[in-house]
Amino acid sequence: MLDRDAPIFEVSEEIRNSIIQVYLRDASQSIIEIEGGTIQKEHEVVRKAAHKLKGASATLGATEMTNICRNMENPVMQNMDMLHKLKEAFKTLKNAIA
């Protein structure tokens, strides 16, 4: 589920586990912002939240989340279909690593 070549695998297991908890908490918040921005068509809100979540996901090695967030930085890709993909990817990730 996580790319083992990611930076998170270069820290100790104890720290990694604590960082994963931080990620899950922050990602939930970012997804709420992305959802609100997508519904309201506030492109800059979505872009900023997606950008932040993209960086965190890449650091964690959550490749699918990273790719979806990268797409959602682009206003053209900010739609309900992409939001649904993001939420599904997060749900799968959470089940795998939480």
Add this chain to the structure above:
Amino acid sequence: MHCLIVDDDNTSRKVIESFVEQSEDLSLAGSFGNPQKALQFLKKNPVDVILVDIEMPEMSGFDMVDSLQGNPSVIFITGKEKYAVEAFDKNAIDYLVKPVKYDRFKNALEKVQLPDAVSDTKFIFVKSGSVLVKLDIYDIDYVESIGDYIGVHVAGKRYVVHTTMKEAEMKLPIDQFCRIHRSFIINFGRIEQIEENTATVVEKVLPISRTYRKNLMKRMNTF
């Protein structure tokens, strides 16, 4: 080397914090998600290097760097490549694109050069036996290599120090000292005479090697 991390993304920030802890030559002075709080902290706690994100909600990393007092080294860590030119315009030491791996992080930190302590002072301390002797840099006549040690010659005395010629060369002010041989660094002010392949410094005749002669002659004030 004291460093400060500024990134609104907690996950990336925590990983960089861990990288700092893994690095023996680094100590974490502070870590902030908010650049304005980081600026407040820096007013009372100067650091050697700042690792800063660019896109942050309260203030961009560029604006933060523009507001810095003092002259810490800056390394940008960001999710996009497009800011690189502006980053280097702001004299960034390096520009890291997330996700940042430990080797790349270390490589960036190795580029940070701390200000030379000697440049702010005209004194240097050398260990003589069990005591540290304070020397006026401009009183040094010349420095010679002695195996794994160097000999610092001052007013007829020699202080033997465990260091390299390269280290000594870096610590001595470049406008006053010149390497003339792999085994000798001389004080310009103490040169009495220069011949084809030798320099006389306080009555001591020292060799000038072909490698260093050109540079020495370029720096000499001759008719």
